[in-house]
Amino acid sequence: MLNYDLVIIGGGPAGMAAAVSAKDSGIDSILILERDDKLGGILNQCIHNGFGLHHFKEELTGPEYAQRYIDMVKERGIEYRLDCMVLEISPERLITATNKKDGIFQVQAGAIVLAMGCRERTRGSLNIPGYRPAGIYTAGTAQKLVNIDGLMPGKRIVVLGSGDVGLIMARRMTLEGAEVLAVAEIMPKSGGLQRNIVQCLNDFGIPLLLSTTVVDIQGKERVEGVTLAKVDEKLKPIPGTETHYDCDCLLLSTGLIPENELTRNMGAEIDRKTRGPVVTKEFETTIPGVFAAGNVVSVHGLVDDVSKEALIAGKAAAEYIKARA
Amino acid sequence: METTFLTCIMCPIGCNLKVEHEGKNVISVTGNTCPRGKVYGTNEIGNPMRVVTSSVLVEGSKNGSVLVSCKTAGDIPKAKIKDAALALKGVKVKAPVHIGDVLVRNVADTGVDIIATRNVE
Numbered sequence A: 001m002l003n004y005d006l007v008i009i010g011g012g013p014a015g016m017a018a019a020v021s022a023k024d025s026g027i028d029s030i031l032i033l034e035r036d037d038k039l040g041g042i043l044n045q046c047i048h049n050g051f052g053l054h055h056f057k058e059e060l061t062g063p064e065y066a067q068r069y070i071d072m073v074k075e076r077g078i079e080y081r082l083d084c085m086v087l088e089i090s091p092e093r094l095i096t097a098t099n100k101k102d103g104i105f106q107v108q109a110g111a112i113v114l115a116m117g118c119r120e121r122t123r124g125s126l127n128i129p130g131y132r133p134a135g136i137y138t139a140g141t142a143q144k145l146v147n148i149d150g151l152m153p154g155k156r157i158v159v160l161g162s163g164d165v166g167l168i169m170a171r172r173m174t175l176e177g178a179e180v181l182a183v184a185e186i187m188p189k190s191g192g193l194q195r196n197i198v199q200c201l202n203d204f205g206i207p208l209l210l211s212t213t214v215v216d217i218q219g220k221e222r223v224e225g226v227t228l229a230k231v232d233e234k235l236k237p238i239p240g241t242e243t244h245y246d247c248d249c250l251l252l253s254t255g256l257i258p259e260n261e262l263t264r265n266m267g268a269e270i271d272r273k274t275r276g277p278v279v280t281k282e283f284e285t286t287i288p289g290v291f292a293a294g295n296v297v298s299v300h301g302l303v304d305d306v307s308k309e310a311l312i313a314g315k316a317a318a319e320y321i322k323a324r325a
Numbered sequence B: 001m002e003t004t005f006l007t008c009i010m011c012p013i014g015c016n017l018k019v020e021h022e023g024k025n026v027i028s029v030t031g032n033t034c035p036r037g038k039v040y041g042t043n044e045i046g047n048p049m050r051v052v053t054s055s056v057l058v059e060g061s062k063n064g065s066v067l068v069s070c071k072t073a074g075d076i077p078k079a080k081i082k083d084a085a086l087a088l089k090g091v092k093v094k095a096p097v098h099i100g101d102v103l104v105r106n107v108a109d110t111g112v113d114i115i116a117t118r119n120v121e
Ligand SMILES: Cc1cc2nc3c(=O)[nH]c(=O)nc-3n(C[C@H](O)[C@H](O)[C@H](O)COP(=O)(O)OP(=O)(O)OC[C@H]3O[C@@H](n4cnc5c(N)ncnc54)[C@H](O)[C@@H]3O)c2cc1C
Pocket: A009, A010, A011, A012, A013, A014, A015, A033, A034, A035, A036, A040, A041, A042, A043, A046, A048, A049, A050, A051, A052, A084, A085, A086, A087, A115, A116, A117, A118, A164, A165, A168, A256, A259, A262, A293, A294, A295, A296, A299, A300, A301, A302, A303, A304, A306, B012
């Protein structure tokens, strides 16, 4: 069994900043566990700009912001393991993880920072019966396909939900030559940032249809079209308002929720509103020695805030460790 | 004098800007929290500018052919966004590529280069 003073779960901006801060507070035995094949988290696929204006006083893209922290982690010689999925954490801070090279292994941690980020909401976003033909993707999956793998999920696209990932992908796919026919939002107001409505939809003349949802998907093997309809105040489709769109791809973008499977199973108290763990000012959860930072606590719009919060969490974890040494 | 209300798009805070101007001549920008907002508000009235981000193919990396994310090294006119994106279609570069390396010079005749935003070894 491995033994580290501090183990950080997740190597996104929150995890890296927490590691850097703990190291700078005098903790040397630190391990970051990351399930992806690189550090950086969601920033790797967010190739658009608008990161770091506040933290670094420079306008960076996601990968550039990530690289700043990757460099800091490497400069400090902080250990990390990639392709490494954390399966379970006990309240006594025994971590069970797996990767291809080592199989299942365990790590005992003196303190933990949870930095697992968030995931896309999928359940309930598509409340219609019938087939699920190929060509339906969450916006985040499409983002990974286009930006990391270089694959286009479709040529004529309708987006359901106006979450930020969907808005950003509407622009991205337009620039890649696809035609984005409409973004349909069931609520009377978009859940995305005004900034993204301006630069991702308005700049390209893509209509944002509010109080509108998908009522039918055509095609058995592959999406051939969708039908959109207006909804009333109870979010029920209004008969007679249907409009048909010929398309080969439907993207779902109905928002993000903190990724807290591990946190919940550990027995940490979860805040019903944020869907993240209840934390103190120092970002300690209800389990002593277990801290949390970034999107795992609540969904942040600004990565600069994630870094700031994680610096506090990393320092607090270091203090916790030092107090027990 | 005219008044135009805008949302600053330079960062996710999205400050509400109030721009007072006569035609394209900007007199004042208010509502911005940081200096970037003033620049944005001023440009948006006279000559809207955008940074374009995309990706191009890198050959010969340690993982074979992969994408490298990239951006315009500075703002380009909004009207040129699509031309710039189109100009990147089919572009291939050789590994290694580092953040800041120029991948395409003077994209779509904007006078602005396309630079890498990721390291590919
Ligand atoms: C579409 C989109 C656009 C955005 N645009 C902007 C913007 O323009 N400007 C800005 O400032 N911010 C923006 N943000 C916000 C910013 O990207 C996030 O707030 C930030 O990346 C969150 O960092 P994090 O470290 O908390 O989470 P993440 O980056 O999600 O990192 C979490 C990491 O944990 C890993 N992980 C999860 N579970 C496990 C496990 N069980 N075992 C091992 N590893 C695990 C994941 O693989 C991931 O690498 C945007 C976010 C999104 C989604």
